[in-house]
Amino acid sequence: MTGSVEHLLEVDQSGHAERARVIEAIRKLKADQTRSADTHLHAMRIPAFPGIDLYLKDESTHPTGSLKHRLARSLFLYGLCSGLISEGTHVVEASSGSTAVSEAFFAHLLGLPFTAVMAKSTSPSKIALIEREGGKCVLVDDPADVYSVARALADETGGHYLDQFTYAERATDWRGNNNIAESIFEQLGMERFPSPEWVVVGAGTGGTSATIGRYVRFRGLTTRLCVVDPENSAFLAAFRDPGCGETTCGSRIEGIGRPRAEPSFLPDVVDRLVRVPDAASVATAHFLRARTGQLAGPSTGTALYAATKLACDLHAAGQEGSIVTLLCDDGVRYLDTYFSDSRVAEQGWDLDPYLSVLATARDDGVWTG
Ligand SMILES: Cc1ncc(COP(=O)(O)O)c(C=O)c1O
Incomplete structure (x- = not known):
């Protein structure tokens, strides 16, 4: 007999507790949808x-x-099912307002911290709706900066940038x-x-x-x-x-x-x-x-x-x-x-x-x- 058997290199990063928390978060989103007309x-x-x-x-x-209610639900489900959102994840979004209002609702439902990055021209009533759900608002002078500021904020805090502008077309089935x-x-x-x-x-x-x-x-x-x-x-x-x-x-x-x-x-x-x-x-x-x-x-x-x-x-x-x-x-x-x-x-x-x-x-x- 020649040669030797190389042992398998196994890298196991599964965590039962973590999976259970994700499953529970998805249940909460589905339960909310089931209650809705x-x-x-x-x-x-x-x-x-x-x-x-x-x-x-x-x-x-x-x-x-x-209509951003649908998108926000899809983006949270996409983030959870893709392993990008878990317990305590700081969720960040760039928005002109309505998406952030809906995302603040779902972040609150799941007990996650949420920050919306928006242009300073965003209507005060939308800002109030986000804050009512416990979300924070970061307002930028130039609307073109919302993307980079949101990404940087997510990176700095170890959070997740939902990035509706990239993921909307694939988060929805x-x-x-x-x-x-x-x-x-x-x-x-x-x-x-x-x-x-x-x-x-x-x-x-x-x-x-x-x-x-x-x-x-x-x-x-x-x-x-x-x-x-x-x-x-x-x-x-x-x-x-x-x-x-x-x-x-x-x-x-x-x-x-x-x-x-x-x-x-x-x-x-x-x-x-x-x-x-x-x-x-x-x-x-x-x-x-x-x-x-x-x-x-x-x-x-x-x-x-x-x-x-x-x-x-x-x-x-x-x-x-x-x-x-x-x-x-x-x-x-x-x-x-x-x-x-x-x-x-x-x-x-x-x-x-x-x-x-x-x-x-x-x-x-x-x-x-
Ligand atoms: C008239 C109208 N159509 C469609 C949309 C859809 O937006 P999105 O392209 O982000 O799906 C909006 C968003 O507010 C809207 O106001």
């Missing part, structure tokens, strides 16, 4: 378009008031698992046009558009995806020329539009991108409130303005069908900003021309914008 899909009645049904998926009714796309399509199941012509959404991380774009392909649907983009956002340039690397000074519509094309924005699953003037976004939020009593944030205005134009286009072409867009967050958060006449005037936004475009579209079915 789904969000409504409101049908908007527009007499001028008898052949077109417009729907608003009302994401403002999540416990933390925005786009095949289903009660994601926003599956929820919308199930709720449309009994409608006269269950497979919409268009789904219209904004992009913050780009995660929602990535989920919907992938889901419609996976389900074999012909529904097209329209992303709306506010002024001074980098998504438009990235859609025209992926990889162009253009950066901008950043959007004035909270929640959507970014100074750089975020890694979670997947232009290949988007059919059309529409740039919407900021005054039109704000005017549409005012219009929605005046006509329906529904108080929604300005990014809902961005999406609804473009969705109304698409409805007019279908109507003008003699087509029938449905269009879905999102009511992304609760307008109560913006009473002192986008719904304040003095703040609107300070920004130089003239809402009247857009209010008149919307009134003509709604009452006569004609787009004059």
Whole structure:
């Protein structure tokens, strides 16, 4: 007999106590989801378009008031299941506000310290909501610095940077698992046009558009995806020329539009991108409130303005069908900003021309914008 047997080198880092704590944290997240109801899909009645049904998926009714509730839950689950978050982990995020509000809720649920890094222009009411959940806020002068400051803070404290802008597109299971796309399509199941012509959404991380774009392909649907983009956002340039690397000074519509094309924005699953003037976004939020009593944030205005134009286009072409867009967050958060006449005037936004475009579209079915 020749040679010798080399012993196996075994490096065991398993810890039963640690695994048990992660399992318990995941149970708490699942229990919270099990206690929660789904969000409504409101049908908007527009007499001028008898052949077109417009729907608003009302994401403002999540416990933390925005569609970011879904993302925050997914990011915590992703961090826990990937071994990146455990007991006592300091969780850090870069945010324009809404995601951090939702993440502060989940960090509190799990008993984890949480810090949000945000631009100093973030609405005071969002800061108050984060602090109410026990989160801390670090405010930076330049919105473009939020990423590096958040990463550095996580590194310095041995924490975990959730990094919604990178992980949104993969933390959510786009095949289903009660994601926003599956929820919308199930709720449309009994409608006269269950497979919409268009789904219209904004992009913050780009995660929602990535989920919907992938889901419609996976389900074999012909529904097209329209992303709306506010002024001074980098998504438009990235859609025209992926990889162009253009950066901008950043959007004035909270929640959507970014100074750089975020890694979670997947232009290949988007059919059309529409740039919407900021005054039109704000005017549409005012219009929605005046006509329906529904108080929604300005990014809902961005999406609804473009969705109304698409409805007019279908109507003008003699087509029938449905269009879905999102009511992304609760307008109560913006009473002192986008719904304040003095703040609107300070920004130089003239809402009247857009209010008149919307009134003509709604009452006569004609787009004059
Ligand atoms: C109109 C609208 N659509 C979509 C989103 C989705 O954001 P994200 O791209 O981060 O999924 C937002 C975020 O606030 C929004 O306001």
